Amino acid sequence: MIKNIIFDFGDIFINLDKQVVHRELEKYGGIPELSPEILALNDTYEVGGISSEEFIEKLGEVFPESTSKEITRIWNSMLLDFPDERLHFIETLAKEGDYRLFLLSNTNALHIPHVETIMGSEKFNRFKNAFEKFYLSHEIKLRKPDAEIFEFVLGENGLKAEETFFIDDTKANTEAAEKLGIRSWHLQVGKEDIVELKSRL
Incomplete structure (x- = not known):
């Protein structure tokens, strides 16, 4: 029972729109699929292993054409x-x-x-x-x-x-x-x- x-x-x-992050990051030099490194970074972030500031900073290193504000907007845009x-x-x-x-x-x-x-x-x-x-x-x-x-x-x-x-x-x-x-x-x-x-x- x-x-x-x-x-x-x-x-x-x-x-959710789980693909929006891929689409949006392409505009900043990303690829259609998130790399193993970014997926691993996300997994670490999801268990509180790094702060939001560190997470955004590390993504900024991968997508240097983007700003912290743009990365935050993109990451939250999957939420509908x-x-x-x-x-x-x-x-x-x-x-x-x-x-x-x-x-x-x-x-x-x-x-x-x-x-x-x-x-x-x-x-x-x-x-x-x-x-x-x-x-x-x-x-x-x-x-x-x-x-x-x-x-x-x-x-x-x-x-x-x-x-x-x-x-x-x-x-x-x-x-x-x-x-x-x-x-x-x-x-x-x-x-x-x-x-x-x-x-x-």
Whole structure:
């Protein structure tokens, strides 16, 4: 029996354009695909291994034609809209009280303030308050799909893997959760929506 639900954030609640960074950085001498070095830099940033200032500075070294302001704008431009029906969905689920709800997101210190700007503080706080815990990778120094991040959430909250359901749009993340005995839904972006959750449980 499922008693706990862990949600990803990007492309589960807030819509993303993951390719916009590639397109935009091309204008500053980048290539269509991010290099392994930049991906590794992002992974380090997502676990709080470097500050936002260091992250922007290092990207500036790769794209010297850009400014810090332009890099910040580009990095945040992947964050799009947050549909109201998804906010209503999670608020309703929280009010029903049938499940313990958690958010678990690979994110960074630049994105979260920008999300609050997009949503507005009132809606952002309503969203955050729907969850028992709000886990952000750069704050807990762990990121998906590493097993440690799932073990951390389970352990800190006394959750049993077999009683826990996890939703993410990245297959590597759902596969990692399933290896620990957590039932998962690899949500197909554009074909499925989180508001359909109850048909999946």
